[in-house]
Amino acid sequence: MTEIALESGALSLPAVVIHGGAGEFGRSSAPAELAILTDGLLAALAAGFEMFVGGGGALEAAVTAVASLESSGIFNAGRGAVATSEGTVETDAAVMDGNSGAAGAICAATWPQSPIRAAQAVMALGGPSNGPILLAGPGADRFCEAADLARRDPASLTGEGVAPVSRTGTVGAIAVDLEGHLAAATSTGGRLGQLPGRVGDSPILGAGTWADDRTVAVSATGEGESFIVAGFAHRVDWAISAGEPLEVAVGTALEVVRARGGNGGAIALTKNGQFCVAFDTYAMARGWRDATGATVRPIRADR
């Protein structure tokens, strides 16, 4: 198994960190394909950071960055979502506000053009104890319709005209605003050829998505089942609360995923701007941006 690659650093506030999935893409990719990924990541960083410029907070930045990745069509989320074993498209997404603890998620949804906007709309229904957090299946679809959310073109699968470079490319964004508030957002089309109804870690709070101002914001990607039974994002959260350095917390949690038989990667960010990227695949599309600039890397730095 490939060793874990770790990258970390300090960003000035506000900042946004994104990923476009961990996997084996890039190993034999043409430079043009890597350029498409790079452009998609840069566009998402720009869209997310633009929210700060407009006075928005971490939640708006994370959701907007994910929405950009979804609409690009080059990642496995939103417009680029891969098909199930029956050729249908089912999407999952979650968002969490580290300040209020509010969260929203959808799974096995077919309606929304932007699953992360649908998750945000669920979050808007209420707080932790006042409204639903997770809507699944037809109930999620009807909620989206009633909320007037834009509908996915029912005929659209991964377009023939767009190279889906990142076949395992769940997307995610984490952000910290000037006040030190954190947010996390994750969106996915699931696994290519998955059983209809299968839901991975992305919409599961504490597995693929988590944000708490007191600890960390996390978005994961990879073999979702292993991230679920590893309790991945919660594990990062409690390690930070126990005083572990960010890199150790994320690396150790990824080791637990590996012990559970899976692999993948994650991004994590604290309220003081410390961030970490960890993955044990050949590639992980990722990037970060603050007022001082932007960095984007589609594959392993050591390859």
Add this chain to the structure above:
Amino acid sequence: MTEIALESGALSLPAVVIHGGAGEFGRSSAPAELAILTDGLLAALAAGFEMFVGGGGALEAAVTAVASLESSGIFNAGRGAVATSEGTVETDAAVMDGNSGAAGAICAATWPQSPIRAAQAVMALGGPSNGPILLAGPGADRFCEAADLARRDPASLTGEGVAPVSRTGTVGAIAVDLEGHLAAATSTGGRLGQLPGRVGDSPILGAGTWADDRTVAVSATGEGESFIVAGFAHRVDWAISAGEPLEVAVGTALEVVRARGGNGGAIALTKNGQFCVAFDTYAMARGWRDATGATVRPIRADR
């Protein structure tokens, strides 16, 4: 808010601990209604423990106890599941094997007569990294149909002939076998009048359900959204792994749920037979059984 009631003790191996939900039931219940609850709990303890007698392990005991609670029709799970705002019934369930780390879950499912058996069938599809863990909505239903699982009577809601004493009565069971292996199982009909598609903490591993031989088996009940954003079961898990006493771990996790605006209760069990019940509602239907006998309590001991 009601203070947290804590009960704990030591059971000999093998043992099973169950709950039939936390809530306000029992406050004005007739003795006959409490007798119905008591009988339902005793029957489930008997069914679960019988698995040990037949040579079964913790997983069989936990699933069988929950299946008994589901089929009784007097709890909010399986046959007794409450209706959504549209009069439909959607069920959620999860099971986790503390020995292998394997897990299975369904949510927003309408097909299965026994949601916990459906979750067990999903678990049988594969391990953490080999197959799906969570199936949602129509995909879950079609999986159940293809697996030849018994179908819920589509016309059946909470029967008029059966008093659903426990309106918030998610059910759950945790078990430890002679080898010290743990398992957890939880099943629910959701909230009465909930938005179709709404999924609470029961099928979310790390929120309402968790089992790991190295730490603890947990099944929760209550205001599911708060248990999700509290990361309830994971929080118990890591507290145990950090060396906290079981009562402290469960009580502290429930305090986090309360801080998130919710309430409810949980049962927890370690591989040496230490168990704990915690709840902050008027009542929590609960019971435990080992070779030395059975205890069942439908409401608070101090009322």
